Amino acid sequence: MSDFLYPFLDGVGPDVPALLDDLASSAQAKAAISDALRAETLEREATLITATADAMAARFDAGGRLFTFGNGGSSTDAASVAVLFAAPPRGGPLPARCLADDTAVLSALGNDVGFELVFSRQLIAHARAGDIALGLSTSGGSRNLLAAFREARQRDILTIGFAGYDGGEMARSGDVVHCLVVRSDSVHRIQETQGALAVALWSAVQSRLSRDEAARA
Amino acid sequence: MGAAGQGVPMSTTGSTTNGPTESRSPGTIDELGGDLAVAALAVARRFSAGATMWCVGPVWTEHARHVAVEFVHPVIVGKRALPALTIDSPDPVAALRPMAASGDVLVLVGDASTPGARDLLRRADAWGLTTVWCGAGDRAPAGSAHHVLWTDGDPAARHDGSVVRLYHLLWELTHVCFEHAAVLTPADVGPGEVCLTCSDEGRPGEVLSVDDQGMAAVRTAGGVETVDTTIVAPVGTGDLVLIHAGTAIAVLDEP
Numbered sequence: 147m148s149d150f151l152y153p154f155l156d157g158v159g160p161d162v163p164a165l166l167d168d169l170a171s172s173a174q175a176k177a178a179i180s181d182a183l184r185a186e187t188l189e190r191e192a193t194l195i196t197a198t199a200d201a202m203a204a205r206f207d208a209g210g211r212l213f214t215f216g217n218g219g220s221s222t223d224a225a226s227v228a229v230l231f232a233a234p235p236r237g238g239p240l241p242a243r244c245l246a247d248d249t250a251v252l253s254a255l256g257n258d259v260g261f262e263l264v265f266s267r268q269l270i271a272h273a274r275a276g277d278i279a280l281g282l283s284t285s286g287g288s289r290n291l292l293a294a295f296r297e298a299r300q301r302d303i304l305t306i307g308f309a310g311y312d313g314g315e316m317a318r319s320g321d322v323v324h325c326l327v328v329r330s331d332s333v334h335r336i337q338e339t340q341g342a343l344a345v346a347l348w349s350a351v352q353s354r355l356s357r358d359e360a361a362r363a
Numbered sequence: 364m365g366a367a368g369q370g371v372p373m374s375t376t377g378s379t380t381n382g383p384t385e386s387r388s389p390g391t392i393d394e395l396g397g398d399l400a401v402a403a404l405a406v407a408r409r410f411s412a413g414a415t416m417w418c419v420g421p422v423w424t425e426h427a428r429h430v431a432v433e434f435v436h437p438v439i440v441g442k443r444a445l446p447a448l449t450i451d452s453p454d455p456v457a458a459l460r461p462m463a464a465s466g467d468v469l470v471l472v473g474d475a476s477t478p479g480a481r482d483l484l485r486r487a488d489a490w491g492l493t494t495v496w497c498g499a500g501d502r503a504p505a506g507s508a509h510h511v512l513w514t515d516g517d518p519a520a521r522h523d524g525s526v527v528r529l530y531h532l533l534w535e536l537t538h539v540c541f542e543h544a545a546v547l548t549p550a551d552v553g554p555g556e557v558c559l560t561c562s563d564e565g566r567p568g569e570v571l572s573v574d575d576q577g578m579a580a581v582r583t584a585g586g587v588e589t590v591d592t593t594i595v596a597p598v599g600t601g602d603l604v605l606i607h608a609g610t611a612i613a614v615l616d617e618p
Contacts (some may be wrong), residue, residue, distance in 0.1 A: 153571070162404070162546055165400075165404070165540070165543055165546055166397070166400040166402065168539075169396075169399040169400035169403055169404070169536045169539060169540070170396035170397045170398065170399065172535075172536065172539065173395070173396040173399045173535075173536060174393065174401065175533050176532060176535065177395075177396070177528065177532070178522075179566045182530055215454075218432050219429050219432050219433065219435060219438070219527075221428075222425040222426065222428045222432070223425070223428035223527070225424070225425035226426075226521070226522045227522070229425065229521075229522070230519070230521075230522040233521050235517070235518030235521070236518065248450040257581060265432065275596070311546075322376060333438040334438065334528075334531040334534075334535070337524065337527055337531070338524035338525070338527050338528045338531065340524065341522055341523045341524025342523050342524050342526055344522055344523070345519045345522055345523040346571070348519075348522075349519075
């Protein structure tokens with residue numbers, strides 16, 4: 147019977163339990179790598195997280211708003227960051243919006259002026275001096291992010307980048323004032339730790355704002 | 364399978380407590396590893412048989428989109444692009460009803476309080492979909508989906524990468540399964556699959572229409588069936604019923 151069903155296995159049926167064991171072990175190993183990368187990144191970037199949060203808090207305090215962006219999975223992570231700041235699980239809401247959320251705007255800009263400009267053109271339309279631009283890329287080389295950061299720098303918009311690998315062009319260009327790098331070459335593991343960075347940053351911003359508020363009281 | 368999907372074979376942790384799982388330290392995923400393995404094999408089998416994956420995040424919209432883009436546009440060059448679509452609608456049941464087919468996969472992403480989750484998952488089950496629920500925090504009720512993939516975490520877990528990791532791992536393991544062609548066609552009912560031939564407890568179905576004799580057209584995993592509803596009358600369009608031997612033996616309560 148199994149010869150007929152699985153001729154390529156020479157009569158041996160598929161060893162489902164063994165495969166499931168392998169899959170479970172693989173998941174556990176990947177999760178352990180993910181945990182280690184998260185811990186190592188949060189520790190290495192601790193000083194930069196604090197400095198970035200202070201700069202963001204100062205901007206929020208002065209009426210600044212946060213604009214987030216990214217491509218593909220990173221566009222959804224950018225949406226997550228915007229929701230985290232605007233509708234937080236604790237603490238007060240802060241003005242934040244993801245520039246990858248609107249298909250009509252993205253496709254209009256992509257079709258009419260090119261995909262490289264889909265975020266920079268939105269910053270030109272929406273952002274003003276004192277705002278914050280936060281872009282997420284795993285490679286650190288997404289051209290539409292680099293264009294957006296370049297535009298933001300010219301407009302006194304605070305630039306924050308989340309990158310992976312060695313930080314790529316985002317770390318080298320000089321247009322990203324605060325570049326937080328997840329040193330890994332796995333897109334998945336980078337995105338997971340970028341989530342942890344976002345929460346660390348948000349948490350530090352919340353602490354800073356409440357500390358400043360208490361000091362003024 | 365049992366009422367309200369409660370008889371659906373569950374992944375290993377499906378029967379554990381519903382409350383917060385503080386006893387498990389974050390990052391310990393011994394049980395989750397097993398859950399992921401079983402879910403990935405079920406999903407790979409469904410894709411191999413031509414399934415579409417429907418991704419729904421009634422509140423966690425960003426995660427539903429992330430799941431779909433993972434499967435459609437793999438980050439690893441050479442991996443198969445798979446049909447996954449986000450349902451972006453305030454009424455995902457109405458959006459899915461004409462689109463989803465028996466044998467498809469539903470991935471719901473959201474915490475245990477996601478509005479409409481129970482109704483969506485029960486209807487998807489009745490239509491013959493394999494259901495996967497990814498979430499964080501207080502655990503979804505046991506039996507609420509065929510596969511419950513859960514991570515501990517505080518209220519910020521939605522954003523801290525731990526939910527993303529759940530479906531990243533699901534994607535990675537699903538593609539490992541594709542490398543083992545022999546396991547993709549189950550010789551028998553595999554873990555996480557629903558046995559339709561030993562339906563002593565009854566199979567769920569959604570009533571499409573009822574005539575004045577109490578005979579109803581009911582949508583089930585096997586297609587549209589004619590079912591005698593007189594013993595549970597009155598039933599109406601949209602009601603979920605349990606079917607046994609051509610007869611509706613119970614109406615599932617409103618979620």
